[in-house]
Structure formats: structure tokens, C-alpha cells
Amino acid sequence: MYRLIIICFFVGIQATVLAKLLEFTPAIENAFKSAQQLNTSEAKKWIGADQRTNPANQMYVVIESYLDFFKAFAGEDAEAARMIQQHKSHRIQKINDTPDSNPLKKWALATIYLHSAASRSKFGDAYSAALELRKAYFLLNENEIRYPSFVPNKVSLGFLTALLGGIPPQYQWVLKLASMDGDVIAGTNLLYSVVLDQDESVFNKLFRTEALFFLTFIEANLNPDKSIAEKLLIYFTKDDEQSPLMMYAKANLEMRTGKNDDALKTLHLAIDHQTDEPLFYLHYIRAEAMLRKLDFSAKKEYDFFLIHFKGTNYKLDARRKLAWIDLLKGDSLSYLRQMKQLHTFQSGQVESDKQALREASLLRAPDSTLLKARLLFDGGYFARAEAVLSQAGKHFILLKEPEKLEYYYRTGRIKHAVRDFSEALRYYQLCIAKGRDRQEYYAANAALFSGEIYLLRSDSNEAKKMFELCLTLKPEEYSSGIHAKARAGLTRIRNVK
Numbered sequence: 001m002y003r004l005i006i007i008c009f010f011v012g013i014q015a016t017v018l019a020k021l022l023e024f025t026p027a028i029e030n031a032f033k034s035a036q037q038l039n040t041s042e043a044k045k046w047i048g049a050d051q052r053t054n055p056a057n058q059m060y061v062v063i064e065s066y067l068d069f070f071k072a073f074a075g076e077d078a079e080a081a082r083m084i085q086q087h088k089s090h091r092i093q094k095i096n097d098t099p100d101s102n103p104l105k106k107w108a109l110a111t112i113y114l115h116s117a118a119s120r121s122k123f124g125d126a127y128s129a130a131l132e133l134r135k136a137y138f139l140l141n142e143n144e145i146r147y148p149s150f151v152p153n154k155v156s157l158g159f160l161t162a163l164l165g166g167i168p169p170q171y172q173w174v175l176k177l178a179s180m181d182g183d184v185i186a187g188t189n190l191l192y193s194v195v196l197d198q199d200e201s202v203f204n205k206l207f208r209t210e211a212l213f214f215l216t217f218i219e220a221n222l223n224p225d226k227s228i229a230e231k232l233l234i235y236f237t238k239d240d241e242q243s244p245l246m247m248y249a250k251a252n253l254e255m256r257t258g259k260n261d262d263a264l265k266t267l268h269l270a271i272d273h274q275t276d277e278p279l280f281y282l283h284y285i286r287a288e289a290m291l292r293k294l295d296f297s298a299k300k301e302y303d304f305f306l307i308h309f310k311g312t313n314y315k316l317d318a319r320r321k322l323a324w325i326d327l328l329k330g331d332s333l334s335y336l337r338q339m340k341q342l343h344t345f346q347s348g349q350v351e352s353d354k355q356a357l358r359e360a361s362l363l364r365a366p367d368s369t370l371l372k373a374r375l376l377f378d379g380g381y382f383a384r385a386e387a388v389l390s391q392a393g394k395h396f397i398l399l400k401e402p403e404k405l406e407y408y409y410r411t412g413r414i415k416h417a418v419r420d421f422s423e424a425l426r427y428y429q430l431c432i433a434k435g436r437d438r439q440e441y442y443a444a445n446a447a448l449f450s451g452e453i454y455l456l457r458s459d460s461n462e463a464k465k466m467f468e469l470c471l472t473l474k475p476e477e478y479s480s481g482i483h484a485k486a487r488a489g490l491t492r493i494r495n496v497k
Helices: 001-017 024-036 042-054 060-073 079-096 102-123 126-147 151-165 169-177 183-193 202-222 226-235 238-242 244-256 260-272 282-291 299-308 315-327 332-344 352-362 368-377 382-394 401-417 422-434 442-456 460-473 479-496
Strands: none
Touching: 024 042, 024 060, 024 202, 042 060, 042 169, 060 079, 060 102, 079 102, 079 315, 102 126, 102 151, 126 151, 151 183, 151 202, 151 244, 151 460, 183 422, 183 479, 202 226, 202 238, 202 244, 202 479, 226 332, 238 244, 244 260, 244 282, 260 282, 260 479, 282 299, 282 315, 299 315, 315 332, 315 368, 332 352, 368 401, 382 401, 401 422, 422 442, 460 479
16 A cells, blocks of 8 residues: 555656646746846846746746847857757757647747747858748747737747748749748738737737837838838837847837937937846947937947957948048048958948948048938938038039939938929939949939839839839849838739739
């Protein structure tokens, strides 16, 4: 009898040990929020608390994956990227030990694959990244079919669907070969369904932040209608001020919609709220916002970024901007000296670094008046930009051909911004006619923006022509981004019809 009791006792213990689960307990909720705020030490404290009271809960491995991912991707930390790969199999095994009936299981597995894919992509392992992206895609789709109302799944699937939808047409065959489908609008709608949901359930509150983060970049980068992106600003809350990532997303949105002064305030909050994992990229963004209002004290922010940021992206561009500051102060020799040195530094993967190298290869300084107009326009200071540009117009005949092309383009952009659409189209057409066979991005962007104006005028036929024309132009600068927006414009036309 006693022997039977002892056996049952140990069998019970073994069953308890093996009964792994996935659950968002209050401690895990706090750990997740802390991870979103880049507060690693606080997140680990909450993970430890949950493990002491709920040792069977495996959700902690997902939070740890988030922590490694943020450090690897946002901070371009190679050691954090290595840790993702080192712990991936262990984390997957932990999740695989949990019941299949839990909707968190496939989402958790997909999340770990997505984090691994993103970090691999950041550090140049595109093939392995694509394989893991495919695994995540099928896990999320299977989960969506079985649990169509499950909020965490909607956020991840929405982002992934929109991301795949933005892949250029020449690579769409890869998606078909991998049995994957992308759709920017469908993915965006999934994300909006979370952001706009008034439900105060745990998952809605926890994942609204992530959904909004993804939406800001999709709308800002793939939707030509900036007014839609601007409307997202109302969804940021006081709680978001605790997250440097969310403040970065908000500032990025403000800068892209001409609210530069607001962006500077947001960035001030973001940098003040940094915790034990500083996001040094915020200093680069603040420098950009300062330079756009011709505040040359931006030099301190660029220098801080160059000293502290561990990655390679945007560093060449930061050095180019330091050269710009000297040029705008009237020191063209210092500009040329600094630009000649760019080739001695490691280049990042981003377009702005590649453009910095192209500018350095020209071996001549840009026209400082046009450069001022460009910066002021990018900051949304349209009246100041127009006043500066009028100075360039007075010596138009002395401008070199690329500078004349830029003058047409910048004038068109200002007229477009102040909704003088007829004049904007006139200058855009001059830009296209003079620049369609050149390497600069002006003509391609002029075609893209012409398409946007025709869409606002409900002239789908002309809009279609302009978007299609844009796709035929092959500038060396910003080509992929411009073409992605043109394709998004064509998709909107098809959906309206």
C-alpha cells in the first residue's frame, strides 16, 4: 500500500514537471512591457519573479528573444545576434513542450523565427533569413485559421503580410516558389483591426503598441497619402512616452509628415526615457531634425552617434551631414576634405550611406542654396524653403545641369506641399523631361508625386500612367523605395476600381 502511494507520489511530481505551459501571467505582462521599453534589467526581474511562482510557464523564452532581438536589430549588436542563434533551438524546444491547443504556441514559435530572420538579415545572412521567414509565415497562417480572433497572431501576421507585399515584382516569383503571398493592404488592415479595437482585454493592451509601431512604418513608407500616416499620431498615448522605440516611431512619422518641431520634442522625451539599453540611433534622428531647421548644433548629435553606435548603418551619412554643416557655414574646402575620407570607412546597407558614397565620388560640392532649400523643405518649413529657393532662381542660368534639374524638382515639391497642384505638375513635368535619362532620383520621384496628385484629383488614368512611368525610370538613388511607393499607388487604383 505504502509502495503504491510512493509510486503515485513520484508519478505526480513527474507529471507536474512535464506539464509545461504558455501563459501571460501578470509578471510576464510586466516583463513584456519592460522589453518594449528596452528596459532589460526590469524585464529580467519580472521573468525571474514569474519563474519562481510559475516554473512551468515557458513564456519567458519569448520575452528573452524579444530582448535579444531589440538589441541585435535596433542596436546592430553582433553579439546579441549571435545570442539569438545560440539560444534559438533551446527556446523552440521549450515552446514545443507546451500543449498544441494553446493559441500562443504557434505565435511564440513564429515570433522566435521572425526575430532570428530579422537579425540574420541585418547581418547579411539572407538565405537563412528567408527560410525562417517562411516557417513563421506558415505558423501564423495556420494559427489565424484556427484562432481568427487571436490578437498577438493578427499583429505578427499583419506585419509579415504587408512586408511581403512590398517586395519588388522581380522577386515575387520567390514568394510564389515558397508558397507565400504578400498584400500591403490586407496586412495593414489586420494591424488596424488591433489599433482601432476599443476592447481593454490584456492582449489588446499589450499588443496595440506593437501594431501601432508596425503601422507607422508601413503607412509612412508604402502609402503615398501622407495625411493617412499623419492621422496615426492621435493613437500615441502617454504610456508610449515610456518606450524609446515608440517615441522613435512617432518622431519618424512626424518628420515624414512635415512636423519637424514636434519631432524634436518627441525625440527629447525619447532620449530622456532611455534605460539600460540606450538606442543611440535616436541621436542620429535628432541630429537630422535639427539640421532640417538649419540648426548647426546638430554636429554634437552626429558626433555622439558616431562615437557610441556599434553598428555600421547611417554612419557614412552622419559623416556626410557633418560635411554639409561645414559647407553651409561657407567652408567648401572642409566639405571636400571630409567627403574624400568617406571611402576609408565601412559602408552600411542603407540607401542614405550609398548616396553619401555617390556624392563623395562627384568630387564637387553641391549648391549650398539648393541644399538649404532641400533641408528646410524636408523639415516642413515650406515658406522658408521657397524664399531660399527663389535665391537659386536668380542665378538659374549659372547652375550646372544636375542643379537645374534639382531646382525644378524642389520647386515642384514646394508647390505640391502648399497644394498648388497645377504648378507642381508643371515643374514635375520639366523635371521628368530633363532628367528621365539621368542617374539622379529627381525624375522618378517627380513621376511618383505626379501620380499622387492625379489620384487626389480622382484621375486614375493619368495617375496610372505616372506610376507606370516611375517604374520605368532607374535612378541610382532610392530606386527601391520610390518603386515600392509607385507599386503601392497602382495597387490602390486597382482596389478602387
